Amino acid sequence: MSFEYTPPKYAQLIAEMERRIESGEYPPGSPLPSEHQLMAEFGMARPTVVKALGVLRDNGWIITQQGKGRFVRGRPALAAGGHPRTGRELLDRKEIPATTRLVLVGLVKAPRRIASYLGIDGAASVVLRKTVVLQGDQPSEIVSAWLPAQVAEGSALAASEELPQGVRRLVESAAGVGLDHIIEHLTARNPTKEERDLLGVTASAALLDLYAVACDATGKPWVVLQTVLPGDRHELEDAYPIR
Structure with a gap:
């Protein structure tokens, strides 16, 4: 039977x-x-x-x-292991007033690297949210969210107030899409004058500059999260399967 x-x-x-x-x-x-x-x-x-x-x-x-x-939203986000990834943590991080200082929120011309990551014209403007994250009384990192103007304007992303929730939910709500995966780019360099002032480092200090590009299931980028880390205050660790 x-x-x-x-x-x-x-x-x-x-x-x-x-x-x-x-x-x-x-x-x-x-x-x-x-x-x-x-x-x-x-x-x-x-x-x-x-x-x-x-x-x-x-x-x-x-x-x-x-x-x-x-x-x-699209195909659900790619499966991830239990180890927290830097880009995903940045995407979901709240701007807590006790540990976050909001430095800048405004419309700026997209730097060439950001324009390339977002797939927009080099002359286009983007909304920039820049914060300094504190550990105790010491500045620990600078976090910047670079967003297409049409996504951020008119939402909490462009407001001059700390975000009570992560960028991920706000972008998904404003754009009506689901963020599916992140592409990370990591470089090392010396600080700009602004970064020296914000982080309290010397001109010869080594900085890690990490860009996390959050995309939907089709590969379209919607936001770039950038974190600038003093090399002597951070150690990046990752864990992933090899089979």
């Missing part, structure tokens, strides 16, 4: 929605069909559709924006 397994209807809908998102039929940032449209297309009751959409949201495929509807 043979048995055929038929997945429950909500699971069938989940599988089909994931297929459409992965194929690009529903690209990141695009609105999902309404509950009524899905009910009509798949011949399912509303509770079944709502259950499927809830699973897709919880698993990171879609997001819900109050008063606007549901939008595609």
